[in-house]
Amino acid sequence: MTEAENVAPQRRPGGRAAKVREAVHRAVLDAVAEHGVAKVGIPDISRRAGVRDSSIYRRWGTRENLVLDVMLTASERTLPLPDTGTLHGDLTAFATALIAYLDTPLGNGLARALAFNTDSDEIAAARDTFWDTRYHANELMISRAVARGELPNDTDARVAIELLIAPIHFRHLLTRQPADAEFVDQLATHVICALRPGAG
Known part of the structure; x- marks a missing residue:
């Protein structure tokens, strides 16, 4: 079961999007910790997060945008x-x-x-x-x-x-x-x- 699937379903509208974002962010952080930012790829993130790669591209557009968003958020x-x-x-x-x-x-x-x-x-x-x-x-x-x-x-x-x-x-x-x-x-x-x- 992915981290996104393990979150309680009773949430306000927009909750699913938040869960997907959380799962993707965690997947990126795990990938960075394992082999560095240069080798982070959307297919791998899609697999780790249990999220379609088309959803990732639709939300972030590019690998660079995704990585930067995750790094900024995690470094708050x-x-x-x-x-x-x-x-x-x-x-x-x-x-x-x-x-x-x-x-x-x-x-x-x-x-x-x-x-x-x-x-x-x-x-x-x-x-x-x-x-x-x-x-x-x-x-x-x-x-x-x-x-x-x-x-x-x-x-x-x-x-x-x-x-x-x-x-x-x-x-x-x-x-x-x-x-x-x-x-x-x-x-x-x-x-x-x-x-x-x-x-x-």
Whole structure:
């Protein structure tokens, strides 16, 4: 019996669609965990979920749209927001957690799925919402630093977060260079220098 079939049938209209979506999402996550995002295929997902592949194509259109939707939904949990008492400590803790997350099947799959080119307005909107949520959740790191006098009052929190995470994603997706503790320490220092005149 599939996960979709195991859900109680007494649901409001639209319940079947929700069950199908849940079954497909679980199938994608299982496939990603087993052999990585690059090898996820709709025929395999159809078999795992017990859903016709025509239904999957009708709802998501392409394999890329499907994978990105699943990765965005599964990654709704925000990385824990550190509060070490210093900006350098917070940036270091957050970067370390992000690196560890990207080394998991889900994190790696999300990073690669976000890099897909899609022509779906729905998926583009989901991607924008995902990043807006991440930026908003982590703005507190920057506002705390401003309140402590570690950063200027006009610091752009979004830019600050981008300065921190961009090199991590670059190494993870492109150069495959290690992102060890020394790299993280240097990265946090460089971000602070970029944000605070005279820092360093």
